[in-house]
Amino acid sequence: MGGVSFKLNMDTAMRGLDMAIAKAQRTHELTDGIGEFLVSSTQQHFKDQEGPDGPWKPSQRAEREGGQTLVDSSRLKNSITYEASPQMVVIGVNAVYARIHQLGGQAGRGHKVTIPARPYIYITDEDRAEIKAMAVEHLRSMFGA
Numbered sequence: 001m002g003g004v005s006f007k008l009n010m011d012t013a014m015r016g017l018d019m020a021i022a023k024a025q026r027t028h029e030l031t032d033g034i035g036e037f038l039v040s041s042t043q044q045h046f047k048d049q050e051g052p053d054g055p056w057k058p059s060q061r062a063e064r065e066g067g068q069t070l071v072d073s074s075r076l077k078n079s080i081t082y083e084a085s086p087q088m089v090v091i092g093v094n095a096v097y098a099r100i101h102q103l104g105g106q107a108g109r110g111h112k113v114t115i116p117a118r119p120y121i122y123i124t125d126e127d128r129a130e131i132k133a134m135a136v137e138h139l140r141s142m143f144g145a
Helices: 010-025 028-048 060-065 098-103 125-142
Strands: 080-084 089-093 105-107 113-115
Touching (some): 028 089, 028 125, 098 105
Antiparallel strands (some): 105 113
């Protein structure tokens, strides 16, 4: 046969597509990676002593004794964890005092102490960019790119 031709074996093409579809359905690897990344990023907020709106107000203990706010024992920072499923990632803390430090409010005997909000669980623009890059890399890996 003269000229030029191209032969596409559909069995081979479909096998590759089937593998890509199977990998796309295995998103747990991606969500696990995102969860680990968000835990690390949240722990960095403690090191930076900063919330989404700027620096945290120093705690009385940190002002009096030195050290950092919310890291006297590091229990709060070290209890940050995540749960991942193929559809979502949830990051949180199960310490009973976690909520008051995140949101602020009245605490102590008779609720006489006002604790300012010091948000530590939040996502920055840089976090969003990293998560997007992780998702793009996951998609690329589906096709061997």
